[in-house]
Amino acid sequence: MATHVTTIRRTMEFAVPAALLAGWWFLGQLGVHSFYFPPLREIWASFQQTWLFARVGSDVVPTLSAIALGYAASVVVGIAVGVLLGLLPRVNEFLTPLFDFFRALPSSAAVPILIVLLGVGMSMKIAVVMFSALWTIILNTSDAVGSVDPVARETSLSYHLRPFDRLMRVVLPSASPQIVAGMRVALNQSIILVIISEIIVSSSGIGYFIENAQWTFDITGMWSGLLLIGVIGFALTKLFQLVERRVLAWHRGLHRKAQL
Amino acid sequence: MSETVERVLDRAARPGRRPKISVEGLAKCYTVGGSVHQVLGDVSLSVGENEFVSIVGHSGAGKTTLLKCISGLESPSGGRVLIDGEAISGPPKRLALIFQDYGRSLFPWLRVLSNVTLPLRARPDIGRGERRSIAMAALTAVGLADATDHYPWQLSGGMQQRVAIARAIACEPDVLVMDEPFASVDAQTRSDLEDLVLELRRRYAMTAILVTHDVDESVYMSDRVAVLDGSPTGVSQIIDVGLPGERDQLTTKSLPEFVALRARVLQAVRGHASTEEAEDA
Numbered sequence: 001m002a003t004h005v006t007t008i009r010r011t012m013e014f015a016v017p018a019a020l021l022a023g024w025w026f027l028g029q030l031g032v033h034s035f036y037f038p039p040l041r042e043i044w045a046s047f048q049q050t051w052l053f054a055r056v057g058s059d060v061v062p063t064l065s066a067i068a069l070g071y072a073a074s075v076v077v078g079i080a081v082g083v084l085l086g087l088l089p090r091v092n093e094f095l096t097p098l099f100d101f102f103r104a105l106p107s108s109a110a111v112p113i114l115i116v117l118l119g120v121g122m123s124m125k126i127a128v129v130m131f132s133a134l135w136t137i138i139l140n141t142s143d144a145v146g147s148v149d150p151v152a153r154e155t156s157l158s159y160h161l162r163p164f165d166r167l168m169r170v171v172l173p174s175a176s177p178q179i180v181a182g183m184r185v186a187l188n189q190s191i192i193l194v195i196i197s198e199i200i201v202s203s204s205g206i207g208y209f210i211e212n213a214q215w216t217f218d219i220t221g222m223w224s225g226l227l228l229i230g231v232i233g234f235a236l237t238k239l240f241q242l243v244e245r246r247v248l249a250w251h252r253g254l255h256r257k258a259q260l
Numbered sequence: 261m262s263e264t265v266e267r268v269l270d271r272a273a274r275p276g277r278r279p280k281i282s283v284e285g286l287a288k289c290y291t292v293g294g295s296v297h298q299v300l301g302d303v304s305l306s307v308g309e310n311e312f313v314s315i316v317g318h319s320g321a322g323k324t325t326l327l328k329c330i331s332g333l334e335s336p337s338g339g340r341v342l343i344d345g346e347a348i349s350g351p352p353k354r355l356a357l358i359f360q361d362y363g364r365s366l367f368p369w370l371r372v373l374s375n376v377t378l379p380l381r382a383r384p385d386i387g388r389g390e391r392r393s394i395a396m397a398a399l400t401a402v403g404l405a406d407a408t409d410h411y412p413w414q415l416s417g418g419m420q421q422r423v424a425i426a427r428a429i430a431c432e433p434d435v436l437v438m439d440e441p442f443a444s445v446d447a448q449t450r451s452d453l454e455d456l457v458l459e460l461r462r463r464y465a466m467t468a469i470l471v472t473h474d475v476d477e478s479v480y481m482s483d484r485v486a487v488l489d490g491s492p493t494g495v496s497q498i499i500d501v502g503l504p505g506e507r508d509q510l511t512t513k514s515l516p517e518f519v520a521l522r523a524r525v526l527q528a529v530r531g532h533a534s535t536e537e538a539e540d541a
Contacts, residue, residue: 151364154333157350158357159379159431169378173369250369254413 038220047224055209063194063205064232066122070129071190075183078134082141083167086175092142099135107132107189108196120201128197133186140182144175177251180244187240191233206232280344280467281307281330281435287338287492288325299325301492302339312461312468314478316529317488323471324439326488330469331357331437343435352435356428360440362420366412366427372399373408376427398430399423401463402456418449422456429460436461436468442477451509454481458507475529479503479521480512487528497528 021040028039051060085092110131111124118124148171156166172179198207206225213221245252288300299322307313317323328334330341332351340347343355351357359365366375376395380386386394399405402422412420421441428436438457442450454477461468472478478485482501489496501521503512512518 149364151359151361152367154328155357155359155365155367158331158333158355159427160351160353160382161379162382165378165381169370170367173367176369250411253411254368257413 036219038223042220043223043227046220047227050209050221050224051228059204059206059209060228062122063198063207066125066129066194066198066205067190067236069122070126070194071133071187073126074130074133074137074186074190077130078137078182078186079141079179082138082179083145083172085138085142086145086171089146092146096139096142099139102131103135103139107193108200111197111200114197115201120203125194125197125202125205128193129190132189132193136186136189137179137182141175141179144178145171148174177248180248184240184244187236188233191229191236195229278309279306279342280309280311281305281469282342282345283326283330283339284342285339286326286329286336286341288322288329288334289337298492300329300336300494301490302494303488304339305486305495305498307467307469310465310467311484312470312482314470314472314482314485315488316472316475316478316485316525317493318529319473321488322493323473323488326493327437327439327469327471331355333357354432354434356431356433356436358421358424358428358436358438358441360443362417362424362444363413366420366423368411368413370411371408372404372410372412372415372423375412375423376430379427379431395426395430398426401429401460402426416449417445418453421445421453425453425457425460429464432464434467436466438468438470440471440473443473450477455507455509457481475522475525476513479518479525480507480509485521485525487525489528489531496531499524499528 025040027033028041033039085095107128111128114124114127114131118127152170152174156170161170194205195207195210198205199211202208202211206229210222210225213219213225283303283305286300286303287298289296289298291297303326305313305315315323315326325334329336332341332348332355335349342348343352367378370378373392373395376398377391380391380394396405396408399408402425404419404422404426407415407419407423412423415423424441436457441457442453445453457468458481460466468481470478470481472481479501484501485499486495487497487499488494499521503515503517503521
């Protein structure tokens with residue numbers, strides 16, 4: 001029964017977008033379209049022409065590497081700082097309001113100042129990503145590390161676990177569900193902010209391509225860029241879920257057991 | 261008269277009696293919102309080598325607080341705890357603690373075998389292979405040799421507490437300290453676990469302290485029962501059990517001595533409750 005429901009859900013996940021695309025396609029075939037909503041057939045033709053694989057090197061690679069580098073840096077620095085703060089509650093108390101402030105700030109507003117500071121290259125994009133994703137990961141990590149179950153803490157103490165084992169085998173695993181939740185949000189932020197910074201000012205990237213297409217009234221090109229960003233976002237989210245399912249298998253099992 | 265002689269003989273037959281653990285004038289206060297709340301007043305208790313002592317008392321008497329002080333997880337506000345004549349400061353090396361809440365004390369992200377080997381990683385004298393074989397021996401001793409690859413939450417409550425017991429004995433402790441270890445399992449499992457702990461205690465020659473609210477269990481398991489009472493708490497009575505060393509759920513519990521002891525402990529625990537009720541009235 002449960003697997004049956006899962007199968008239906010999985011199928012719907014792909015069937016609904018596919019149906020929408022098919023509808024768009026056939027509306028175009030029937031001649032229902034405007035200048036702003038070109039037929040999907042034309043967008044697809046433009047997509048093939050642009051992205052398979054003419055501009056992969058010039059625009060897709062810069063965007064993807066900015067996402068990857070910015071996200072990786074946010075994850076590494078965010079978890080390290082978050083763990084440290086989680087273990088130092090006094091310091092954390094002082095800094096949390098500051099991090100909350102930065103997190104509440106729309107990161108796109110920081111793009112102009114970061115451009116002044118870093119120019120329009122890769123380092124600017126990475127900095128923009130970090131300006132947004134870092135706080136999310138720090139706050140999630142420090143909160144989770146600071147709230148490790150007291151029984152788990154007493155167990156580690158009374159069984160004389162080495163500090164390294166306590167960190168790697170008790171504190172981090174216990175905090176991992178919340179850290180991963182922060183990483184999931186941060187991944188979305190990374191994708192959004194790379195595109196935004198490319199749209200605002202850049203010399204390459206998918207966002208730059210879309211902005212450029214707008215200036216040249218290449219509506220079909222804009223749509224093809226949008227389609228590509230959608231595909232990239234979807235693929236990265238799926239990849240993340242795949243890794244999460246593996247890493248947090250114990251957590252899903254425990255949760256399911258608790259619900260019985 | 262002959263009863264006394266028998267008791268002395270029985271005692272003499274038991275292993276060495278020098279105090280393994282001494283609790284001397286232990287006091288513990290907590291400050292809650294500016295007001296000081298004294299939980300333990302003046303607790304003194306001595307536990308001999310290889311002796312099994314149960315600690316009973318009405319709920320809120322500070323049994324768990326006392327246990328946390330003995331296991332070095334809480335530092336006392338007054339008095340001290342000595343193990344082998346040395347005052348402890350922090351969790352003692354050769355003491356293993358079994359918690360009531362196995363679901364939180366076992367790590368749900370580690371499989372059974374890793375839960376048992378984890379504390380052994382702190383021992384530089386033990387290699388990886390040896391860790392595994394020590395853990396396997398401990399798991400076999402508690403009857404869980406087949407469950408090593410499971411996660412704890414995939415097992416029943418009784419089996420999870422067996423894993424916790426295996427983790428404790430794998431550390432080869434001199435002292436086994438248990439905080440209401442069987443309070444959250446069903447009656448049948450509880451009896452099985454009681455007998456398992458008695459058998460392991462004998463096999464590995466451990467001194468044991470058990471906190472329980474179950475009077476039957478306290479008499480069945482121990483050589484002596486310490487009753488906590490008063491406010492702040494002290495040891496109000498120490499009852500010598502003096503039942504034969506070999507115990508059995510059916511025969512031991514139907515002995516007239518067992519029934520009489522049970523009544524004595526019950527009265528000692530209830531004594532407090534009845535005076536309190538009288539005061540309320």
